[in-house]
Amino acid sequence: MTGGNSEQHIVGYGKLTTVWLGLLALTALTVWVARHNVGISHVWGSLAIAVTKGGLVIAFFMHMKYEGRLLRWLLFFALAVLAIFIGLTFFDVLYR
Amino acid sequence: MSGPLHKDYVGAKLGMWLFLFTELLLFGGLFLLYGAYLARYPQEFGAGGKEMHLGFGTLNTVILITSSLLAAMAVTAIQRDERHRVIGLLGGTVLCAAVFLFNKYLEWSAEIGSGIYPGSPRVVTGPPGESVFYSLYYLTVGLHGLHVLIGGAFLTLVAVRVQRRTIHAGNYVLLENCALYWHLVDLIWIFIFPLYYLIL
Numbered sequence: 001m002t003g004g005n006s007e008q009h010i011v012g013y014g015k016l017t018t019v020w021l022g023l024l025a026l027t028a029l030t031v032w033v034a035r036h037n038v039g040i041s042h043v044w045g046s047l048a049i050a051v052t053k054g055g056l057v058i059a060f061f062m063h064m065k066y067e068g069r070l071l072r073w074l075l076f077f078a079l080a081v082l083a084i085f086i087g088l089t090f091f092d093v094l095y096r
Numbered sequence: 097m098s099g100p101l102h103k104d105y106v107g108a109k110l111g112m113w114l115f116l117f118t119e120l121l122l123f124g125g126l127f128l129l130y131g132a133y134l135a136r137y138p139q140e141f142g143a144g145g146k147e148m149h150l151g152f153g154t155l156n157t158v159i160l161i162t163s164s165l166l167a168a169m170a171v172t173a174i175q176r177d178e179r180h181r182v183i184g185l186l187g188g189t190v191l192c193a194a195v196f197l198f199n200k201y202l203e204w205s206a207e208i209g210s211g212i213y214p215g216s217p218r219v220v221t222g223p224p225g226e227s228v229f230y231s232l233y234y235l236t237v238g239l240h241g242l243h244v245l246i247g248g249a250f251l252t253l254v255a256v257r258v259q260r261r262t263i264h265a266g267n268y269v270l271l272e273n274c275a276l277y278w279h280l281v282d283l284i285w286i287f288i289f290p291l292y293y294l295i296l
Contacts, residue, residue, distance in 0.1 A: 024158065027158060043295045093136070
């Protein structure tokens with residue numbers, strides 16, 4: 001983060017539209033995967049697709065790809081806290 | 097506006113992100129509950145999932161993704177000082193929000209009509225896992241719907257202020273922060289969609 005307002009990164013309409021098409025394609029893929037019962041992997045497959053879509057939204061629509069270190073680390077920290085909450089809870093829930 | 101005004105662009109955006117992290121943890125907690133109860137009642141959650149309307153879920157996913165695109169484009173447009181385009185794009189975003197909520201109304205009406213709501217005779221006499229599923233469904237999706245309503249209201253306010261030229265290419269952090277909030281609403285739906293409509 002450089003601190004100034006002067007150097008804003010402008011994400012072009014073309015790039016945003018490309019990301020949107022990618023999100024639509026992933027939505028179609030995730031519905032297809034769910035309808036065609038690919039087996040046990042479809043839970044993890046659906047979640048992996050959701051994580052990919054979320055990553056695209058955060059990186060491009062929310063400009064995180066163009067942000068400085070502070071925001072990136074804070075995001076990493078928040079997601080790490082969430083992952084620890086969920087991970088440790090499942091260590092308990094799944095192995096009782 | 098006369099006289100120098102204190103502006104802290106970086107601080108304003110940092111504050112918004114910190115707020116968004118608390119929102120992530122809020123919905124993360126609901127997803128955690130979902131996961132823990134799914135592990136405990138897999139059959140009942142499966143039966144509940146069969147009652148969900150995949151068509152509405154998919155349609156609303158497409159609507160929210162599109163609205164997110166329009167909000168992101170509005171930020172680009174204000175940076176390029178294209179005022180009329182900003183207002184058009186924000187109008188499109190708010191329209192998507194309204195259509196999303198209308199679909200939600202139809203979907204919930206259908207579900208409530210078939211006797212599925214917290215405390216309904218069908219849910220109360222059914223297996224306990226199913227009532228947990230429906231309670232979590234209404235809580236999570238309802239809280240998300242509330243966020244759609246709030247986000248839509250804020251984006252409308254921003255559009256009015258762009259119209260009045262109090263938000264412009266030199267000062268648009270409010271637009272950017274409201275767009276961030278809107279993307280978060282989209283982001284959360286991206287996870288609600290597979291959890292409630294697809295994997296069960």
